Amino acid sequence: xxxxxxxxxxxxxxxxxxxxxxxxxxxxxxxxxxxxxxxxxxxxxxxxxxxxxxxxxxxxxxxxxxxxxxxxxxxxxxxxxxxxxxxxxxxxxxxxxxxxxxxxxxxxxxxxx
Numbered sequence: 001x002x003x004x005x006x007x008x009x010x011x012x013x014x015x016x017x018x019x020x021x022x023x024x025x026x027x028x029x030x031x032x033x034x035x036x037x038x039x040x041x042x043x044x045x046x047x048x049x050x051x052x053x054x055x056x057x058x059x060x061x062x063x064x065x066x067x068x069x070x071x072x073x074x075x076x077x078x079x080x081x082x083x084x085x086x087x088x089x090x091x092x093x094x095x096x097x098x099x100x101x102x103x104x105x106x107x108x109x110x111x112x113x
Contacts, residue, residue, distance in 0.1 A: 003028065005061050011036060026068045028056065038064040040071055 003022040011020060013034045020028040027039045036056040042049055053059060053067050 003061060008036070008056060008061055022061075022065070024065075024068055024072065026064060038067075040068050042072070042075060044075060 003020055003026075007020065008028055011028065011030045013030070013032060015032060017029065017031050019039070020030065022028070025041045027041055029035075029037045029039050031037075038053040038056060038059055040051045040053055042051075051071065053064055056064075059067075
């Protein structure tokens with residue numbers, strides 16, 4: 001269910017942190033201290049990632065949705081600008097290669113057992 005500005009404004013502080021979900025991976029994280037932060041959750045290279053977009057009310061619901069759409073477009077064309085430099089991309093890519101190799105080895109073992 002899509003969030004509205006009224007729901008975001010009226011999000012109450014509780015004893016535990018919680019999130020309110022919007023469409024397309026956009027979340028409003030409400031901390032027990034009262035901070036409200038926008039997060040974008042997505043999957044890239046088989047891992048779930050989360051990016052903090054900004055605080056509410058400095059970043060409105062409309063602006064957060066626009067940033068989410070921009071990030072989703074970048075991810076869809078495989079331009080990981082969310083990573084600061086090429087070493088981060090290599091590190092994530094290498095870990096995925098290692099994981100794929102270990103899965104292949106395990107698959108071979110299952111065949112022969």
